[in-house]
Amino acid sequence: MLLNLQGADRPLHRRIYDALKSAMRAGQLGPGTRLPSTRTLAADLNVSRNTVSLAYEQLVAEGYVVAHVRSMMAVAHSAPVRALPPAARPKISARPLLSAYGRRLTADPAMPPAGSYASRPGLRYDFRYGRPVIDEFPREIWRRLIAARARHGALDTFGYGPPAGYGPLREALAGYLWRARGMSCDAERIVIVNGSQQAFDLVARVLLDPGDKIVIEEPHYQGSRLVFEAAGARPIGVTVDAEGLDTTRLPPAAARIRLASVTPCHQFPTGVIMPLGRRLALLDWASRAKAWVVEDDYVSEFRYEGRPIEALQALDRSGRVIYIGTFSKTLFPALRLAYLVLPPALVRPVVAAKWMADRYTAMLGQEALTDFITTGRFERYLRRASTRNAARRRALIEALKLHLGDRVEIAGENAGVHLLVWLNDIRSRDIGSIIARAAGVGVGVYSIHPYYSRPPRRAGLIFGYASLTEAEIRAGIRRFAQII
Amino acid sequence: MLLNLQGADRPLHRRIYDALKSAMRAGQLGPGTRLPSTRTLAADLNVSRNTVSLAYEQLVAEGYVVAHVRSMMAVAHSAPVRALPPAARPKISARPLLSAYGRRLTADPAMPPAGSYASRPGLRYDFRYGRPVIDEFPREIWRRLIAARARHGALDTFGYGPPAGYGPLREALAGYLWRARGMSCDAERIVIVNGSQQAFDLVARVLLDPGDKIVIEEPHYQGSRLVFEAAGARPIGVTVDAEGLDTTRLPPAAARIRLASVTPCHQFPTGVIMPLGRRLALLDWASRAKAWVVEDDYVSEFRYEGRPIEALQALDRSGRVIYIGTFSKTLFPALRLAYLVLPPALVRPVVAAKWMADRYTAMLGQEALTDFITTGRFERYLRRASTRNAARRRALIEALKLHLGDRVEIAGENAGVHLLVWLNDIRSRDIGSIIARAAGVGVGVYSIHPYYSRPPRRAGLIFGYASLTEAEIRAGIRRFAQII
Numbered sequence: 001m002l003l004n005l006q007g008a009d010r011p012l013h014r015r016i017y018d019a020l021k022s023a024m025r026a027g028q029l030g031p032g033t034r035l036p037s038t039r040t041l042a043a044d045l046n047v048s049r050n051t052v053s054l055a056y057e058q059l060v061a062e063g064y065v066v067a068h069v070r071s072m073m074a075v076a077h078s079a080p081v082r083a084l085p086p087a088a089r090p091k092i093s094a095r096p097l098l099s100a101y102g103r104r105l106t107a108d109p110a111m112p113p114a115g116s117y118a119s120r121p122g123l124r125y126d127f128r129y130g131r132p133v134i135d136e137f138p139r140e141i142w143r144r145l146i147a148a149r150a151r152h153g154a155l156d157t158f159g160y161g162p163p164a165g166y167g168p169l170r171e172a173l174a175g176y177l178w179r180a181r182g183m184s185c186d187a188e189r190i191v192i193v194n195g196s197q198q199a200f201d202l203v204a205r206v207l208l209d210p211g212d213k214i215v216i217e218e219p220h221y222q223g224s225r226l227v228f229e230a231a232g233a234r235p236i237g238v239t240v241d242a243e244g245l246d247t248t249r250l251p252p253a254a255a256r257i258r259l260a261s262v263t264p265c266h267q268f269p270t271g272v273i274m275p276l277g278r279r280l281a282l283l284d285w286a287s288r289a290k291a292w293v294v295e296d297d298y299v300s301e302f303r304y305e306g307r308p309i310e311a312l313q314a315l316d317r318s319g320r321v322i323y324i325g326t327f328s329k330t331l332f333p334a335l336r337l338a339y340l341v342l343p344p345a346l347v348r349p350v351v352a353a354k355w356m357a358d359r360y361t362a363m364l365g366q367e368a369l370t371d372f373i374t375t376g377r378f379e380r381y382l383r384r385a386s387t388r389n390a391a392r393r394r395a396l397i398e399a400l401k402l403h404l405g406d407r408v409e410i411a412g413e414n415a416g417v418h419l420l421v422w423l424n425d426i427r428s429r430d431i432g433s434i435i436a437r438a439a440g441v442g443v444g445v446y447s448i449h450p451y452y453s454r455p456p457r458r459a460g461l462i463f464g465y466a467s468l469t470e471a472e473i474r475a476g477i478r479r480f481a482q483i484i
Numbered sequence: 485m486l487l488n489l490q491g492a493d494r495p496l497h498r499r500i501y502d503a504l505k506s507a508m509r510a511g512q513l514g515p516g517t518r519l520p521s522t523r524t525l526a527a528d529l530n531v532s533r534n535t536v537s538l539a540y541e542q543l544v545a546e547g548y549v550v551a552h553v554r555s556m557m558a559v560a561h562s563a564p565v566r567a568l569p570p571a572a573r574p575k576i577s578a579r580p581l582l583s584a585y586g587r588r589l590t591a592d593p594a595m596p597p598a599g600s601y602a603s604r605p606g607l608r609y610d611f612r613y614g615r616p617v618i619d620e621f622p623r624e625i626w627r628r629l630i631a632a633r634a635r636h637g638a639l640d641t642f643g644y645g646p647p648a649g650y651g652p653l654r655e656a657l658a659g660y661l662w663r664a665r666g667m668s669c670d671a672e673r674i675v676i677v678n679g680s681q682q683a684f685d686l687v688a689r690v691l692l693d694p695g696d697k698i699v700i701e702e703p704h705y706q707g708s709r710l711v712f713e714a715a716g717a718r719p720i721g722v723t724v725d726a727e728g729l730d731t732t733r734l735p736p737a738a739a740r741i742r743l744a745s746v747t748p749c750h751q752f753p754t755g756v757i758m759p760l761g762r763r764l765a766l767l768d769w770a771s772r773a774k775a776w777v778v779e780d781d782y783v784s785e786f787r788y789e790g791r792p793i794e795a796l797q798a799l800d801r802s803g804r805v806i807y808i809g810t811f812s813k814t815l816f817p818a819l820r821l822a823y824l825v826l827p828p829a830l831v832r833p834v835v836a837a838k839w840m841a842d843r844y845t846a847m848l849g850q851e852a853l854t855d856f857i858t859t860g861r862f863e864r865y866l867r868r869a870s871t872r873n874a875a876r877r878r879a880l881i882e883a884l885k886l887h888l889g890d891r892v893e894i895a896g897e898n899a900g901v902h903l904l905v906w907l908n909d910i911r912s913r914d915i916g917s918i919i920a921r922a923a924g925v926g927v928g929v930y931s932i933h934p935y936y937s938r939p940p941r942r943a944g945l946i947f948g949y950a951s952l953t954e955a956e957i958r959a960g961i962r963r964f965a966q967i968i
Contacts, residue, residue: 063760112839276547336846358682362820
């Protein structure tokens, strides 16, 4: 028998095995075909009998070949029944039957948003919100913390970890939240998750059934809305005014709203900070309506005047607030670390949901972050980052005023890492061409449209400024002004 | 006015601010109360007027204080309406209204399993399945890979990453799967997830609605069953025999089974390897029944005789197999890295679900793993680990035979990282006391009960052996033999 023994880098018995199997698949060795004896094939191929035996044994173990009379071998009847064309791709059933959740997820053909993650090439000045700030990030400190933990990690930090997160990190966070946000919470109520997206998702899974009504801000951060909609919830938009969510417009307690999702620290995208009165009104409403309040405290670390107002969580006396904090804006998104501070009654369900979703969050980042916080470096870095961000914000506002003057209106308060800018003399429908022309000169700008259920009449842009230097900000705005 | 200015380490204006707020909360400064002028309070406290002004301004910004006539200040009516006892814990609503999913999750009071993650103290010889193997793990290589990427990572690997996973890792895996498992798959069909638990969860979310019927092995890995049950699916157990899942007992095509979840590489927990004939029969059934097959290839890297049989995925010609691979057994669980190889029709829904669940998996581990694979170190390590595991398995079997002889029956094939051992002369109901006595002498052993829907008549134990040295295995079994 002649076999085509390919792959000179592999052992001979493996090449014989492959050649025999290919022949079976191609139908050259049909079911029941007797194979040559080891002696015969060894002579044909000029190899040892032992080499042939090894190949035969493997084929027997896999069920391709069965022992025949007098220790002769034959091709099994079960194996080549389906002659497998070696390079065929599986048949594509283009429209598989999905679950209701899967159908909701894929109803929008733009889901998941393709290619919106990598930096857009050719954008020298990219004002995209959410880009990581790494020019001043203490990379070397972080590298050392990571490397130290990678070397000395205990056995327990390599194995299965606790679903609520690394204990020392939860303790460190409880201390940080007390110092920075006036929040008095036990570490037991803190759950570490993979970014705030997972926090929203776990909350939605544990609390929302299809058809449940929820309140969202209008305009709003669409990431949380999409999660709630994927869970089948029906969002009711409540208008944001100069004090954030307008609590006088909240549905009555009888409306059976399950939760309200808000960004009181710096409303996204308008940049309004919710004052204390509104905060108390919202909590009152939640208590009466038996609704949960999801407080997305995504950027409370960056407020450039006065101290941050107390978190809703710190004011809550009815156990209604679900607090979400993140390290994506203070450190970097790829760390994938955020946390929930939960009302006691929700700790068990959310931890169970986390355990079910992915057991627990990868340990190395949690460990390094623990060291970063407990050594005081995190808060020192936050102070530096805050000064830096405030200067970048000032540079952006000055550049906008210098180059565009009355043509723009700057919204929002002195906080956060982005600015909402209204373009007074641009119609909303022309914003697409403005963005394209800006990209043509290397400036990335972004419409506020995605954050509104109905696009506003005025054109508006979101400028993320934290990841650009002041010089870049000035140069970018100068170029931008030239094209509008 | 006398104020109790606590906290000598904080700025004076902050201490005044805190003291005033405490007084408001405690009711000492009721709504409408006029505050002393800045001049008066400055004199009372022997500080500058400017310091008092800073404190007042912050209280105004937060809504606690309002400007009164002639620039006098007064306590706002909205703020202290609710006198907040500083240390009060939120009211606990012990039984919050949960979603159907949340109720399924928490129906079992043992969910999430508390404290089963950390090493059990006092167990010198812990045969727990799934413990990480780090005594020979190339920790220093890993540390260097991690440290190099932490230092030199590109801007893109700090920011938001692609939901399907780090591109170069998906490419590296496609090559590895081709070399190691004969799988021919494009990187586009590979999705990186946080451990195989997330793989099961995403599959369940995208494919299963409450009430859907699925096939599971009996006995089975309970981690996947729990995910499917949490999704509301109704599992139908199909018996495992000496060839794995008995395909002749699969429900008829008309039974509308949505998927079958199997462990053909090394059935969990029995250790049986599914031969080719069965594999083809299972795929035939799936194609006729229009059911998905979830192939949990959790330990295919460790087979100590012959080559691994082709994965179901490699035999699939109908696009029905959802393949799950993990690095928890080959590297370590805390890495939280696993992957799906999907039929083309499921790529978009699963990537959308991943994006919704937590955007994407943390980058640093993905990057280091890419380097580990592409430099050939991963496969070299696998060969060493395989030799080491085979020796540990042999040591375990020899020790069991030496000390327990006919009293035990060893099940399963020469593969994997655990052994199923039947105790011939122990009744099933006595296994709990055996385990407790073993723990008393420092030996951790684990019943097979959790893996069975109905406990078998014989007592059986699962021995994970990969994380113990041969000497530890021998000593542990010697001790264990003394107590039974």
